[in-house]
Amino acid sequence: MMERDGRAYIRTTTPRIVEDQPTTTDRIFGFFTTAAGLTVLVLLALVGLFLLLRSRDAFDVAGWSFFKRVEWRTDIDPPEIGVLGLLVGTIEVAIIAVLIAIPLGVCAALFITDYASARWRGVLTGLVDLLAAIPSLLYGIWGWLLLSEQLAPLSKFLGRHLRWFTFFGTNDDPQFIQSMFIAGVVVSLMVLPIIASVTREVFAQTPPGEKEAALALGGTRWGMVKMVVLPYGRAGIVGGSMLGLGRALGETIAVSLLLPQLPMLTTHVLETGGATIAGFIALRAGADEFTTSGLMAAGLVLFALTLATNMVASMIVARSRSGLGVEAV
Amino acid sequence: MATTPSRIEPQPATATATTAGVTSGHVEVAVARTPTSPRPLRRRSEFDPVDYATMVGCAISALALGWVVFTHLTEGIGWFGFVVVVYLCFLGLFGLVTADRLGRLVATDRLATVAITSGAILLAAPLLWLVGYVVLKGLPNVTGHFFTEDQGGITPGMPATRGGGSHAIMGSLEQVTLALVISLPLALTTAVFLNETRSRLRRPVRIFVDAMSGLPSIVAGLFIFAVLILPNAQKSEVFGNNGLMASLALSVIMLPTITRTVEVVLRLVPDGLREASLALGASRARTVWSVVLPTARNGISTAVVLGIARAVGETAPLLFTSVGASLYNSNPFSGSQESLPIFVYRNIRQPLATQIDRGFTGAFVLMLIVLTLFAITRLIGGQRRTQRTARPRLVTPQEDLEP
Numbered sequence: 096m097m098e099r100d101g102r103a104y105i106r107t108t109t110p111r112i113v114e115d116q117p118t119t120t121d122r123i124f125g126f127f128t129t130a131a132g133l134t135v136l137v138l139l140a141l142v143g144l145f146l147l148l149r150s151r152d153a154f155d156v157a158g159w160s161f162f163k164r165v166e167w168r169t170d171i172d173p174p175e176i177g178v179l180g181l182l183v184g185t186i187e188v189a190i191i192a193v194l195i196a197i198p199l200g201v202c203a204a205l206f207i208t209d210y211a212s213a214r215w216r217g218v219l220t221g222l223v224d225l226l227a228a229i230p231s232l233l234y235g236i237w238g239w240l241l242l243s244e245q246l247a248p249l250s251k252f253l254g255r256h257l258r259w260f261t262f263f264g265t266n267d268d269p270q271f272i273q274s275m276f277i278a279g280v281v282v283s284l285m286v287l288p289i290i291a292s293v294t295r296e297v298f299a300q301t302p303p304g305e306k307e308a309a310l311a312l313g314g315t316r317w318g319m320v321k322m323v324v325l326p327y328g329r330a331g332i333v334g335g336s337m338l339g340l341g342r343a344l345g346e347t348i349a350v351s352l353l354l355p356q357l358p359m360l361t362t363h364v365l366e367t368g369g370a371t372i373a374g375f376i377a378l379r380a381g382a383d384e385f386t387t388s389g390l391m392a393a394g395l396v397l398f399a400l401t402l403a404t405n406m407v408a409s410m411i412v413a414r415s416r417s418g419l420g421v422e423a424v
Numbered sequence: 425m426a427t428t429p430s431r432i433e434p435q436p437a438t439a440t441a442t443t444a445g446v447t448s449g450h451v452e453v454a455v456a457r458t459p460t461s462p463r464p465l466r467r468r469s470e471f472d473p474v475d476y477a478t479m480v481g482c483a484i485s486a487l488a489l490g491w492v493v494f495t496h497l498t499e500g501i502g503w504f505g506f507v508v509v510v511y512l513c514f515l516g517l518f519g520l521v522t523a524d525r526l527g528r529l530v531a532t533d534r535l536a537t538v539a540i541t542s543g544a545i546l547l548a549a550p551l552l553w554l555v556g557y558v559v560l561k562g563l564p565n566v567t568g569h570f571f572t573e574d575q576g577g578i579t580p581g582m583p584a585t586r587g588g589g590s591h592a593i594m595g596s597l598e599q600v601t602l603a604l605v606i607s608l609p610l611a612l613t614t615a616v617f618l619n620e621t622r623s624r625l626r627r628p629v630r631i632f633v634d635a636m637s638g639l640p641s642i643v644a645g646l647f648i649f650a651v652l653i654l655p656n657a658q659k660s661e662v663f664g665n666n667g668l669m670a671s672l673a674l675s676v677i678m679l680p681t682i683t684r685t686v687e688v689v690l691r692l693v694p695d696g697l698r699e700a701s702l703a704l705g706a707s708r709a710r711t712v713w714s715v716v717l718p719t720a721r722n723g724i725s726t727a728v729v730l731g732i733a734r735a736v737g738e739t740a741p742l743l744f745t746s747v748g749a750s751l752y753n754s755n756p757f758s759g760s761q762e763s764l765p766i767f768v769y770r771n772i773r774q775p776l777a778t779q780i781d782r783g784f785t786g787a788f789v790l791m792l793i794v795l796t797l798f799a800i801t802r803l804i805g806g807q808r809r810t811q812r813t814a815r816p817r818l819v820t821p822q823e824d825l826e827p
Contacts, residue, residue, distance in 0.1 A: 117708075124709035128621050131613035132629040135683075138676065139632055142639070142647045149650040199543060206544035210537065219544055221802065226551055228730075228798045230737025231641075232765050233791055236772055236783075237554045248502025256498075284550055315533035338638065345640025347740040348769065373642045373740070380645075380743035387654075394646045398639075405638035409631050 143398060150392035152385060161392060167358050167375075169386050176389045178372065178396050180358025184275065185371040185397070187364060188350060189343035191279025192286055197336050199283070200290030207291075208298040209320055227288035235349030238281035243353070246280065247271040250365040261362050270367040278353040278369070282346050286339035293338060293412060297331025298324050334412030341404040345397065350374035372397040475534065478521050479514075486513035515539055555791065562788025565781050570789065574762075575750035580774065584781035591752040592767035592786060595667060598756045599746065599763055600735050602671035603678055608728065611682035612717075618683070619690040620698075620712050637680035644676040645741035653745070667756025670746035670763065674735045682731040689723025690716060726804045733797040737790060739765035764790045 117125065154161060157176050164177020203223055207216050250271040257263040301324050309319040325332075351374035358370045376390045376397075490510040494501050501509065518538060523531035565584040573588035614633065618626050648669055656663035663669070693716050701711040717724070742748070748766035753759050764786055772783030 120707040120709045124707070124712070125621060125623070128613055128617035129623055129625065131610055132617035132623070132625060134610060135614060135629055135632050135636055135679070138679075139636055139639075141651065142643065145647060145650040146643075149654060199547065202540050202543035203547060206540050210540055211544075219547075222548055222551065225798060226547065228733055228794055229551070229554065230739070230765065230790065230794060232737060232739045232768060233554065233558060233787060236768070236787055237557055240772075240780075241557055245502070246504055248500060249505035249508075252498070252501040252505055287547070315529060317533040317536035318529075320536070341638040345638065345643070347640060347642040348765075352773070373640050376642050376646065377740055377743055381747065391646060391650060394643050398643050401638055401640055401643075402635050405635040406631060409634040413631070 139402070143395070143402075146391050146395040146398060150388055150395055152388035153392040156385075157389075157392075165358055165360050167389070169383075169389070174385060174389075176392075177358075178393050180360055181370050181372045181375050181393060182396060182400075183360055184354070184358065184369040185344055185373070185400075187362075188275050188278050188282060188354075188369070188371055189340055189346075191276060191364060192282035192343040192346075193290075193336055193340050195280060195283035196287040196290050196339055197332070200287045200335070200339070201294055201332060203287070203291040204295035204298055205320060205324070207295050208301075209316070209324060223288050223291045226284060227292075231285060231346065231348045234281050234285055235352040238277065238349060239352040242281065243272045243277050246277050250274060250276060254365045262364050264363050265366050266363065269363075269365070271365060273353065273355050273367045275354065275364040275369040278350050278371075279364070281349055281353060282343050285346060285349065286342045289342055290335045290339040293335030294328060294331050297328040297335075297412075301327045330411055330414075334408050337404055337408030337411065341401050341408060344404060345373055345401045346371075347373040347377050351377040471534075471537075474525075475522070478525070479518060479538070482517040482521060483514050485517055486510045489513055511542075555795075558784065558787050558791050561781070561784040562786075562791075565785045566788060570785060574752045576752075578750075580776050580779050582778060584778055584785055587782075589762075589764065589767050589786050589789065591749070592762040592764045593789070594752065594754055595746070595756075595761040595763040596736055596765075598754070599667050599670045599674060599742075599761070600732055602668060602756060603674035603735055604728065604732065606671060607675035607678040607682060607731070611679050611727075611731075612686060612724070614679075614683045615686035615690055616712055616716075618687050620708065620716060633680050633683050636676075637684060639676070639680075641677055641738050641740040642743070645673045645744040647676065648673040648741070649744040661758045664758070665745060665747045665760045666758055667746050667753075667761040667763075670742050670761065671756065673741035673745045674738060677738055677741060678731045678735050681734050682727050685727035685730055686720070686724055689720045689727065692723065693719045722804050726801045729797050729801045729804070733794050733801070736797070737765060737794055739769050742766050764793075 153176060156173060157164070161177055163179055164175060165180035166175055166177060167180070168175045203219060207219050207223075211219060253263045254265040254269060254271065258265065305323050305327075306319055309323050310316075314322065350371045354369050354371065354374055355367060356370040356375050356378050357368060358375070359368055361368060372393050376394055379386060379390055382390070487510055490506055490513060494506055494509075500506075515535060515538065519531050519535040522534050525531075526534075567585050567588075569585065570588040570590070571593065572590050574591035575587050575589075578587035614629070617623065618630055618633070652663050652672070653665065653669055657665070697715050697719060698711055701715045702708070706714070742763060742765060746763060746766065747760040748770055749760045749762045751762075753761045768783050768786040768790060770783075771779045771786065774780065774783075
């Protein structure tokens with residue numbers, strides 16, 4: 096018996112088609128489950144639609160300059176609002192976070208799949224899950240009130256001795272707390288679990304035969320990992336990192352505490368300054384009508400950005416040969 | 425020395441080799457590579473005592489090097505930078521010394537093992553630090569009052585032990601329960617749709633559920649604000665800033681979380697059970713209801729608890745919906761309502777030390793709740809460990825790949 100096009104075929108001397116005859120219960124069941132599945136699609140469409148509708152005021156006033164302007168000023172008339180400064184800050188923080196989280200996450204995943212004993216494997220899996228369970232708010236408080244000061248001397252050192260490197264540049268008399276670098280470090284801890292769990296699932300599906308073959312040929316464990324596990328899981332690493340990037344772009348509360356949320360265009364990530372879309376919206380909650388409309392517009396940009404990132408990431412993870420059955424958290 | 429290859433009986437001199445010892449070690453290995461010496465093992469993944477001694481030696485040299493550079497030659501890099509630099513130095517030295525002792529191949533392997541193991545274990549450090557910090561700051565001010573009183577009659581300057589957060593706990597409880605009531609049936613049905621039907625729409629729905637689980641939490645709040653509160657707040661109390669709106673925003677967050685976890689669990693239900701049920705003449709609906717869901721009961725409980733844990737700590741969706749209040753309001757359908765994350769977020773940003781302390785008290789309680797929920801998922805998960813650790817099928821026959 097084989098299945099094709101939702102029908103069951105039985106191979107006899109003359110193939111006979113057995114129709115799938117759903118009962119009434121099955122029809123209702125099918126209808127209900129499909130409706131539930133479609134709710135998700137409808138919800139996402141509604142999110143985009145309503146953000147667009149409510150941001151009309153802002154777009155009417157700002158027009159296309161909304162995407163080109165850095166400042167956000169509602170105290171002047173006509174108001175000048177733009178998302179560019181926020182957008183650049185968002186992307187900078189997310190990239191710093193992902194750059195820190197990728198090596199750590201891949202390390203954790205490799206440790207779990209190929210290095211740890213059974214006991215340590217359990218401990219580390221729990222640890223990664225726990226990192227994911229801690230609320231963003233607590234990371235934010237910790238980063239803002241404690242970690243920020245602890246990291247400032249490092250920023251100071253880098254800013255003083257590696258100024259020639261664009262991203263470590265500083266203005267005169269710089270302050271080193273509330274910087275995009277520190278925000279990136281804190282956000283990296285939050286996106287690490289998803290990178291670790293996606294890459295782990297992919298690494299775990301490496302065919303054991305190929306791993307054993309690598310070892311049987313006299314390879315060291317690292318040789319086996321480098322020649323078999325990492326190439327096999329490459330798509331998982333890329334997809335997991337992009338999922339992490341999507342999370343980092345949308346990270347809200349921690350970043351709203353960690354950055355001064357003043358929109359600006361700067362590559363000086365070590366210095367005080369910077370803003371992200373999500374954090375900026377969070378701090379302006381409950382503002383007047385026009386500002387709210389502007390926030391909706393900014394939210395729409397953020398929504399489109401994260402949705403695109405996440406969809407591409409999901410497709411990479413799902414399409415890759417190694418990615419079959421990969422679960423995101 | 426020349427007759428006994430140092431590869432087999434490593435000399436103590438190389439064991440504690442520091443940077444200065446590298447050159448002499450080089451000579452020994454060169455001597456050991458005579459044609460008459462027995463062929464060494466190709467792969468030596470096991471660490472022997474000499475390796476551990478080497479690691480200690482390299483760690484000490486790295487520390488000393490870092491200390492000299494950062495205290496005497498430059499003006500200091502802060503303890504964090506110091507740790508990072510010393511760690512990298514240690515890896516470099518360890519690689520050099522091992523390469524000298526055992527050759528490049530083994531050295532790369534050892535170095536990878538050390539880097540991966542230490543990198544993975546070091547993940548515990550920020551977690552312990554964070555938890556320790558919140559406990560240290562929050563625990564001293566937790567009193568019985570916190571669980572019985574609200575902030576009525578409390579001025580900002582009063583010590584954090586006065587007044588409480590019972591209104592916040594109450595609000596969190598109601599909002600999360602409501603959110604669960606809204607999202608659980610939908611999430612379960614969606615998961616069943618993804619795993620138990622043969623619809624063509626499963627692929628797009630799965631991709632969109634994935635995308636939705638990455639929806640920024642602030643956007644969920646904005647969405648509810650834009651759809652329900654903004655147009656209707658003038659007309660009806662129910663669509664004002666209240667607990668129900670917060671629950672709706674939270675259920676947008678919870679829905680994909682629960683769906684994904686449940687779907688994974690449903691996939692673990694053996695196909696034989698489904699086939700047996702269908703072969704007995706049961707309908708698909710009956711099979712799901714009486715066979716699949718009961719089999720996956722533990723996993724579904726885990727998914728629910730995970731969803732609760734995720735929702736209870738979410739702050740961003742509440743900023744536009746329930747807003748927060750300082751007094752008791754047990755009616756989620758009318759008037760702004762406090763919840764723990766909002767309580768913490770508002771107090772922690774205030775200038776007065778007493779208010780920050782109050783925020784930390786709330787943060788401690790919030791963390792306690794999240795950690796308890798996490799422990800519960802572990803306990804439930806432990807009951808089906810045998811299923812969980814089963815080796816994944818190599819070629820997963822995923823029906824969602826269209827024929």
